[in-house]
Amino acid sequence: MPTSTFIEKFGPAAILLGIFFGFFFQLGSVPLFDLDEGAFSEATREMILSGNYLTTYLNGELRFDKPILIYWFQAASVHLFGLNEFALRLPSALAATLWAGVLYLFTKRFFGIRTAVIATFMMTTALQISIISKAAIADALLNLFIAASMFGVYLYYATREKRYLYGVFVLIGLGALTKGPVAVMIPLAVSFIFFAIKRELGFWLKTVLNPVGLLLFLLVAGPWYVLEYLDQGQKFLDGFFFKHNLSRFNTSFEGHSGSLFYYVPVLLIGLLPFTSVLFTSLRNIKTWFGDDMHKFFAIWFLFVFIFFSFSGTKLPHYVIYGYTPLFVIMALNVEKMRSDRLLLLPLTLLFAFLLFLPEIATAIKPLVKDRFAQLVIESAPAEFGTFYRLFFAASLLALFAMMFAPKMQRVNKLVVLGLLSVIGINGFVIPTYARIAQQPVKEAALLAKERSLDVNMWKMNMPSFIVYSEKLVSRTTPQDGETVITKKTNLDDFNATEILYEKHGIVLAKIIKTKARP
Secondary structure, eight states, X not given: OOHHHHHHHHHHHHHHHHHIIIIITTTTTSOOOTTHHHXXXXXXXXXXXXXXXXXXXXXXXXXXXXXXXXXXXXXHHHHHHOSSHHHHHHHHHHHHHHHHHHHHHHHHHHHOHHHHHHHHHHHHHSHHHHHHHTSSSSHHHHHHHHHHHHHHHHHHHHHOOHHHHHHHHHHHHHHHHHHSTHHHHHHHHHHHHHHHHTTOHHHHHHHHTOHHHHHHHHHHHHHHHHHHHHHHTHHHIIIXXXXXXXXXHHSOGGGOOOOTTTHHHHHHHHTTTOHHHHHHHHHTGGGGGSSHHXXXXXXXXXXXXXXXXXXXXXXXXXXXXXXXXXXXXXXXXXGGOSOHHHHHHHHHHHHHHHHTHHHHHHHHGGGOOOHHHHHHHHHGGGGSOHHHHHHHHHHHHHHHHHHTOTTSOHHHHHHHHHHHHHHHIIIIIHHHHHHXXXXXXXXXXXXXXXXXXXXXXXXXXXXXXXXXXXXXOBOSOOOTTOEEEEEGGGGGGEEEEXXXXXXXXXXXXXXXXXXXXX
């Protein structure tokens, strides 16, 4: 069957499978991950409990990390489905689905159905996209608005139709309600560079100062910012704008630093299983600047990559803001790859590593200095079940078979590659990691809830514990008689304790006697 016929008949089905296994599979079956999922979810829980839908709090303290929109969506979902992992993650999965739809429609319009299917399928099954799209955080929603607004910018450039321009201002306003200034900065900076290259800066200035567009932006984003300032005053300006936005670029925030090349390995890992397609695309980088569309995509990705490489605070998900055009560029380069074996190699190596991960962890244990990590490595192998081993062994056999199947078309191999990746990661890796790292926190929290315990969170930051226990925690130095949630290694801080719960190095314990402190 010719490639074009396969794509026309089965391309949409492949995308739907990618969406299901990438965004919705196991959506509510694993505990919330700390730090970010726990923090967003607890802030939403406290919002619902207090009835204050203007200002967010975490453990009773003001939280200015992000604007309000994701919390509203999570709260609405919780009202519909209850306080659980599915409800808290559902807004991200839906946002990612819309993001995929926007990517497909735009790419189909300018490049045809073949490129649209490949680009969208790679987006739905790429490692980093799948992770943020199943997480109870703001990033999938933000990327939806960034991608849609950027596509709107190009559509307005190409057609000069005001509906696209006004749509851009609305989308940027929604992005500003989701994560703040970054949603404004990326479209503004990329469009400026693009129009400067096109020698149309006058048109650009007239565009960004369009009074109707600015009014739409203010109507969408302005009310919450004004009301929040009226409610919190200078604390809002200092906490949101200066601390959580300007400081993130100027300094290393909360220890999230990195070298100038921080995002190189992030790209290589984050785009799995399609890393080889990225290499082929980079090898053909001269083609990125051929026509206006290619220039626009290249500027979009390169600006994000370079800007955040120079940022003082570096987090893996920042570079995702530039992934959307990269998927289109990669889709245009799939058939330029030198061999199918090269296409399949990254996932083959990853799956081989995952198959023998328990043995690898045990082997490197003597090199690990952190005592808590040693405890986790000792207890973790029990969580790697038979089905985990069987899946990765069978997948490796399938990958090897495709390497030596010349009659199987490359696009078919790409679909199998993507589906194996998201099924393996979302069906086996993430649940296994969750059982090791987060299930103990959840079980300890449920025990504390059952016994109505007042808990002190000692030398750890696991806000998911607060979500599951549905009770705020204290963060002071523990006293005799208090109950603490902590790492087992921290029990050395006390003379005597009664262990109420223990698993994978996480303990819920009652302090019998503390040590004398100077």
